[in-house]
Amino acid sequence: MDDAARYGEAVKAAYDAFSKLEGGANASYIPYLASVPAHLVGLTLVFTDGQLFSQGDSDYRFAIESISKVATLALALEQHGPAVIQAKLGADPTGMPFNSVTALELHDDRPQSPLVNAGAMATVSLIKAENAEDRWARIRAMQSSLVGHPVELSDEVNHSEQTTNFHNRAIAWLLYSAGTLYSDPMEACMVYTRQCSTLISCRDLAVFGATLASGGRNPLTGEQVLQAANVPPILAEMTMEGLYETSGDWAYTVGLPGKSGVGGGVVAVMPGKGAIAGFSPPLDPSGNSVRGQRMVAALAQALGWNLYRVPEA
Numbered sequence: 001m002d003d004a005a006r007y008g009e010a011v012k013a014a015y016d017a018f019s020k021l022e023g024g025a026n027a028s029y030i031p032y033l034a035s036v037p038a039h040l041v042g043l044t045l046v047f048t049d050g051q052l053f054s055q056g057d058s059d060y061r062f063a064i065e066s067i068s069k070v071a072t073l074a075l076a077l078e079q080h081g082p083a084v085i086q087a088k089l090g091a092d093p094t095g096m097p098f099n100s101v102t103a104l105e106l107h108d109d110r111p112q113s114p115l116v117n118a119g120a121m122a123t124v125s126l127i128k129a130e131n132a133e134d135r136w137a138r139i140r141a142m143q144s145s146l147v148g149h150p151v152e153l154s155d156e157v158n159h160s161e162q163t164t165n166f167h168n169r170a171i172a173w174l175l176y177s178a179g180t181l182y183s184d185p186m187e188a189c190m191v192y193t194r195q196c197s198t199l200i201s202c203r204d205l206a207v208f209g210a211t212l213a214s215g216g217r218n219p220l221t222g223e224q225v226l227q228a229a230n231v232p233p234i235l236a237e238m239t240m241e242g243l244y245e246t247s248g249d250w251a252y253t254v255g256l257p258g259k260s261g262v263g264g265g266v267v268a269v270m271p272g273k274g275a276i277a278g279f280s281p282p283l284d285p286s287g288n289s290v291r292g293q294r295m296v297a298a299l300a301q302a303l304g305w306n307l308y309r310v311p312e313a
Contacts, residue, residue, distance in 0.1 A: 007045060007303075008053050014299040015043045015055035024282030024290035027262040032160035033063065036264070036281045042202035043295045045303075046210040047274035050219040054203055061199040062279060063157045065261030066098065066287075067208075068143065068195040069120040070234060075142040076114070076126050077230040085233065088180070089114040089122055093240045093247055098287060099167055101174070109178030115241040115259070117192075118171050124192045125183040132187045139195050145225040146211050147204035148218050158197035165193050202265065202279040209267040209275025212257075219274075235269060243293075246286045254297045255306030266292035270305040 019041040027033040042058035077085055090112040094103040098116045111119035129135035143151045172189040175181035181188055200208070211218045212234060216226030226234075238257035243250045243266075250258050256268040264281035266289050276299050278292030300306065 004051065007051070010299055010302040011043055011045050011053045011055050014295045014302065015041070017298055018291050018294040019043075019056060019280075021291050021294060024284055026281045027283055027287070030157075030160055030164060030262070032154075032157045033263060033281070036062065038281050040264075040280060041291055041295075042277075042279040043299065044202045044206035044277045045274065045299060046206040046219060046277075048210055048214040048219050048272065052203070052206070057279065058202040060279070061201050062265060062281070063154065063196065063261070063263035064143070064151075064198050064200050064265065065196045065263040066115070066120070067200075067205065067259050067261040067263075067265055067267065068139075068198065069115050069123070070238065070259050071143045071146055071208075072120065072123050072127070072139050072195060073114045073237060074146070074226055074230065074234055075139060076123050077233060078226060079128050080126060082230065082233045085114070088126065088182075089119050091233075091237060091240060093245075095245055098244045099171070101171060104171065104174055109174050110180050111175065113237060113241040115237055116244070117168055118175060121168065121172050121188045121192045122175055122181055124195070125181045125188040132191055135183075135187075136191050136194055139191065140198065142225075143195070143198055143200075145218065145223055146208045147200055148207050148220045148223075149204075151198040151200060151204075153194060154197050154199050157199070158194055161193045161197055162190065165189065168192070200265070202277050205265050205267050205277035205279070206275050209269045209277060213269050213271055213274050231271075235271065238269070243288050244286045246284075246288060250293075254300055255308045256300055257307075258296070260288040260292070262287045264289045264292060266296055268296050268300055268305075270300070270303075270307070273303075273305060276300060276305075
């Protein structure tokens with residue numbers, strides 16, 4: 001069996017093993033997400049040379065949600081460099097839910113990570129731009145470059161989120177009162193909510209991850225989206241907080257930097273090799289796709305992808 005056939009079989013095996021897995025529930029606090037069909041499941045593998053293998057609903061477009069935090073972090077790193085990002089946004093896990101106010105209060109209203117809501121809004125506020133629309137356009141352009149085509153804002157998702165984001169507005173004001181938000185707080189919250197409301201597919205998400213695995217070069221378009229030097233800080237942040245309070249368990253059992261979103265997407269990156277993306281809307285209590293996690297973990301194991309695995313001599 002040649003490599004392509006073997007990879008295709010591995011993707012199919014992981015999909016078949018967990019695509020019917022029961023458990024979890026769609027996010028209900030955002031009305032749009034509650035309405036997405038729970039039976040949808042997709043799995044995609046993309047290598048740094050552009051080889052791509054998919055199963056299931058891998059072309060279905062879902063809300064990017066918190067995975068957008070990685071793209072905005074990438075843009076902030078390009079504009080400011082790793083030292084500024086570490087100092088202003090942090091690089092440590094909170095050990096608490098992604099929208100935790102307690103995590104802020106315990107650290108004098110300073111964000112601990114750009115991959116939770118507080119730190120993500122602070123990241124948005126750091127983006128150099130002329131105004132809110134310019135800031136949004138720059139973030140959208142980064143998302144588009146990472147997936148390899150223009151992403152679309154879903155007016156339906158955005159309206160659903162903008163009209164229910166009261167908790168995030170409160171967090172934005174807490175940050176602003178502590179001097180840890182660097183633009184108008186309601187502007188930062190509005191743009192952050194928009195960035196979470198774009199639509200991507202499982203295939204797009206795997207290309208996004210493979211762009212990081214390739215040192216910032218999109219494997220399908222060939223565009224050098226990021227400086228290679230800015231990729232390690234992104235992967236480190238993903239390791240620390242990519243799956244929220246279960247990030248340590250993910251690192252322990254899977255051994256790859258990952259990122260999830262409450263839209264049902266989850267991606268894992270193997271530097272120098274490629275990325276695996278899974279999608280299915282039902283979530284565990286931490287906000288991570290139940291089926292997506294299991295499929296991605298199984299495929300990573302089948303491929304022998306684990307940053308902490310010592311190669312056999």
